[in-house]
Amino acid sequence: MSSSEIEQDDPKRGAVLTAALGLFSRYGFQKTSMEEVAKAAGISRPGLYLLFPNKEQLYRATMQGVMERAQQAMEACFADETLSFEDRIVAALDALMGQYVETQVARDLSELLENSGPQLGSMFHDYQEKARATISAQVASLAPPGVLTAELGADDVMDVLFSAALTWKQTSADRAEFRDRVRRAVQLISRAG
Numbered sequence: 001m002s003s004s005e006i007e008q009d010d011p012k013r014g015a016v017l018t019a020a021l022g023l024f025s026r027y028g029f030q031k032t033s034m035e036e037v038a039k040a041a042g043i044s045r046p047g048l049y050l051l052f053p054n055k056e057q058l059y060r061a062t063m064q065g066v067m068e069r070a071q072q073a074m075e076a077c078f079a080d081e082t083l084s085f086e087d088r089i090v091a092a093l094d095a096l097m098g099q100y101v102e103t104q105v106a107r108d109l110s111e112l113l114e115n116s117g118p119q120l121g122s123m124f125h126d127y128q129e130k131a132r133a134t135i136s137a138q139v140a141s142l143a144p145p146g147v148l149t150a151e152l153g154a155d156d157v158m159d160v161l162f163s164a165a166l167t168w169k170q171t172s173a174d175r176a177e178f179r180d181r182v183r184r185a186v187q188l189i190s191r192a193g
């Protein structure tokens with residue numbers, strides 16, 4: 001069962017994870033206390049400790065939820081058969097990374113995720129690899145004829161798009177610019193094939 005399914009089954013846990021996400025995004029792991037999370041979630045501190053025995057487990061559960069929701073949103077975009085190949089790629093990368101472009105909280109959360117090695121272990125890396133594998137598989141199955149060649153395979157397309165999107169989520173002025181850059185990259189790749 002994914003963490004987002006658990007959140008739906010347990011509203012109290014969902015409220016705690018939502019409160020924790022806001023606080024971790026704003027103050028970071030070190031400066032967020034369990035007491036602040038309990039207060040923001042509207043539960044007692046002992047009640048919080050019944051759900052999460054320590055801050056590390058709370059943080060892992062919070063970040064796991066963030067990453068799972070982004071992965072699920074990306075997969076939903078790829079599954080939308082009403083969209084063209086180009087539109088699916090743009091929507092999928094926007095769902096995965098575009099949310100980290102517009103707001104300061106989103107930028108703080110993105111930085112928090114990228115600098116959480118001690119607390120998350122390999123979780124962030126594992127989710128990135130899962131996203132990369134999903135993108136590559138979808139490019140392989142959805143690319144129009146002529147896009148993929150012996151010299152330009154699905155892994156190559158994914159690598160270029162994923163790497164570029166990582167940079168663009170940090171350098172785009174807004175989410176519309178991020179989507180436009182992704183669209184132009186997909187168009188260039190489609191024409192090169």
